[in-house]
Amino acid sequence: xxxxxVQDTDDGIRLDRWFKRHFPYITHGLLEKSLRKGDxxxxxxxxxxxxxxxTGQVISSRISDADAKESxxxxxxxxxxxxxxxxxxxxxxxxxxLYKDADVIIINKPSGLAVQGGSKVTKSVDGLLDVLRxxxxxxxxxxxxxxxxxxxxxxxxxxxxxxxxxxxxFAGKExxxxxxxxxxxxxxxAQGKIDLPLAKQEEGDFEKVTIDKEDGKRAVTMYQVLExxxxxxxxxxxxxxxxxxxxxxxxxxxxxxxxxxxxxxGGRDAFIDGMELSHKLHLHARRIVIEDMGIDVTAxxxxxxxxxxxxxxxx
Numbered sequence: 001x002x003x004x005x006v007q008d009t010d011d012g013i014r015l016d017r018w019f020k021r022h023f024p025y026i027t028h029g030l031l032e033k034s035l036r037k038g039d040x041x042x043x044x045x046x047x048x049x050x051x052x053x054x055t056g057q058v059i060s061s062r063i064s065d066a067d068a069k070e071s072x073x074x075x076x077x078x079x080x081x082x083x084x085x086x087x088x089x090x091x092x093x094x095x096x097x098l099y100k101d102a103d104v105i106i107i108n109k110p111s112g113l114a115v116q117g118g119s120k121v122t123k124s125v126d127g128l129l130d131v132l133r134x135x136x137x138x139x140x141x142x143x144x145x146x147x148x149x150x151x152x153x154x155x156x157x158x159x160x161x162x163x164x165x166x167x168x169x170f171a172g173k174e175x176x177x178x179x180x181x182x183x184x185x186x187x188x189x190a191q192g193k194i195d196l197p198l199a200k201q202e203e204g205d206f207e208k209v210t211i212d213k214e215d216g217k218r219a220v221t222m223y224q225v226l227e228x229x230x231x232x233x234x235x236x237x238x239x240x241x242x243x244x245x246x247x248x249x250x251x252x253x254x255x256x257x258x259x260x261x262x263x264x265x266g267g268r269d270a271f272i273d274g275m276e277l278s279h280k281l282h283l284h285a286r287r288i289v290i291e292d293m294g295i296d297v298t299a300x301x302x303x304x305x306x307x308x309x310x311x312x313x314x315x
Contacts, residue, residue, distance in 0.1 A: 001041075001060040001061060001062050002060070002061055002062075003058050003059070003060050003169070004022070004058070004059045004061075005056065005057070005058055005059075005167065005171055006018070006054060006056060006057045006058075006059065006171075006280050007053055007055065007143075007144075007167050008055050008144070008170060008171065008242065008243030008244075009143075009144050009145045009169050009170075009221075010053060010055075011053070011054060011055040011216070011217065011243075011244065011245075012052055012053070012054070012200055012245070013046055013052065013242065014049065014050055014051065014052060015035075015040075015049055015059075016028065016031060016050070016233070016248055016257075017041060017044065018051035018059065020054050021181075023063075026063060030063065031049065032049060034061070034062070034063055035047060035048060035049060035272075039061065039062035039063060040059070040060065040061050040062070040063070040293050041059075041060045042057055042058070042059055042060075043058055045056050046057075048304055050106045054217075055171065055217075055243075056171065058101065060150055064126065066178060071143075071260075074130070080102025080283065082154060085127075085130075085131060087130060089123065089131075090128075092110070093107070093125070093128045093131050094131060094132070095134065096108045096109065096110065096173070097132070098130055098153065098297050098298075098299060099196075099295065099297045100130075100134070102124070102158065102215055102295065103157065103158055103159065103161075103162040103165075103293070104155060104156065104157065104162060104166070104295065105132055105140055105155075105158060105180065106154065106155050106156070106288070106297045107125070107152065107153075107154050107156065107157040108130075108152060108153065108154075108299040108300065109122045109125060109146055109150075109151055109152060109153075109154040109220060109285075110151055110282075110302065111149055111150065111151040111280055111281065111302045111304065112148065112149060113125060113148070114148045115142060115145050115146055115148070115154065116142070116145070117290060119193055120174055125154065126142060127143070129141075129142075129156070132156065136158045136159065137159075138158065138159050138160065140156040140157065140158055141157045141158075141159075141162075141163040142153045142295055143154065143155055143156065143157050143162070143166040143167060143170060143219075144170055144243070146285055147246065147249070147281075147283075149261075149280065149281040149283070150179075150281060150283045150284070150285060151283075151284045151285065151302040151305075152179070152286060152298070152299045153285045153286070153287065153288045153297055153298075153299045153302075154285070155175075155288065155290075162244070167291075168203070169290060170243070171290060171295075173241065173242075174290070174291070175288060175289070175290045176287075176288065176289040176291075177239065177240055177285065177287075177288055178237060178238075178239055178285075178286050178287040178288070178289075179225075179234070179237070179238040179239070179240070179248060179283060179284060179285050179286055180235065180238075180283075180286045180301070180305075181235075181236050181238055181248065181252065181260075181282055181283045181284070181286045182234075182235055182236075182259065182260045182282035182305070182308060182312075183233060183234050183236055183252055183257040183260065183261045183282075184232075184233060184257055184258050184259075184260060184269055184270060184272070185231060185232070185233070185234065185256060185257050185260055186213075186225065186228045186229075186230075186231055186233070186234040187225055187234065187236070187255065187257055189222070190224065190225045191222075191223065191224040191225065192222075192223060193220060193221070193222055193223075194220070194221045194222075194223065194250060194252075194254070194255060195218070195220050196211050196213075196216075196219060196250075196253040196254055197211065197212055197216030197217055197218050197219060198210070198211065198216045198219045198244045198245075198246075198247060198250060199210065199211075199212035199215055199216040199218060200245060207245070208246075209244070209245055209246040209247075209249075209250045210250070210262070211221060211250065211254050216248070217242075217244060218242060219242045219244040219247050219250075219251065220240075220241040220242050221238055221239065221240050221241065221242075221247060221248060221251045222238070222239040222241060223236050223237065223238050223239075223252075224236065224237045225289055227314060229312060232272065232275075233260065233272065234257070235314055236252075237286075238252075247263070248265075249262050249264070249265045249281075249283065253265040253266045253270075258270040259276060259281060259282055259283050260272065260281075260282040260308075261277075261280050261281040261282050261283075262281055262282075262283070263279075275311070276311070277308050277311065278304035278305075278307065278308060280302075281305045282298070282304075282305055282308060284302060284305055285299065286298060286299060286301075289296060
């Protein structure tokens with residue numbers, strides 16, 4: 001059996017969705033058959049397609065390449081037109097590159113650009129990865145995620161080998177991720193830890209994250225106030241120790257200091273009357289440090305945050 005560790009970015013998704021994301025060539029029929037036979041196991045136990053995977057679990061599979069190819073050969077072929085990538089998009093994603101070596105590409109993801117595609121997503125980082133292939137034989141691979149409205153450092157692996165290595169680094173919390181945010185009000189304690197469990201909630205076609213002390217998964221965020229703006233706002237540095245969906249946004253709203261522009265979790269409190277600040281989310285993945293790979297990369301603030309910093313007299 002081959003073994004794969006569940007990463008933070010896949011925490012809570014269905015097992016069949018995990019396979020679709022990482023092994024799209026395995027058909028649903030073959031997946032169901034393998035689950036019934038016990039050829040796919042989670043932490044050594046038989047599993048169902050609907051089971052939710054958890055960070056750190058080990059998924060074992062006995063599906064061979066030959067089985068996958070045989071199954072795929074019976075799948076109806078649907079011809080899809082290759083998506084057209086405009087010269088403007090090519091320039092945008094290539095200009096976003098902050099760092100590149102033989103194993104890794106790091107980009108400064110623009111605010112508003114989704115990391116992965118979806119039914120209502122017309123443009124995503126994933127859809128532009130071929131543009132970042134450069135001289136490599138393989139298409140770059142996503143190894144972690146950022147919210148659509150969060151800007152900043154996003155790491156891409158340039159090979160399957162590099163993706164596996166980075167996966168272990170992120171799962172082992174060996175990568176130091178630092179975010180900057182502008183928040184409503186000023187935390188009374190200048191630095192501290194937010195330790196509140198989170199759970200996903202489905203609201204129609206949308207997912208929202210809530211504090212759930214009974215059934216939620218542990219989520220930990222370290223914060224530090226970098227500058228206070230009277231009692232109106234504060235510039236804070238955030239460091240997620242765990243990597244739950246929308247973690248920083250939910251945690252800051254939960255302690256009464258929602259991130260400016262985050263109407264989803266902060267409601268009306270996430271906006272400041274009379275300040276003429278952008279209504280975009282003021283959350284930026286500022287820096288990533290991966291000591292094991294000699295990486296220390298910082299991303300410039302997006303335009304709307306630069307403008308807010310200037311209006312507020314922040315350096």
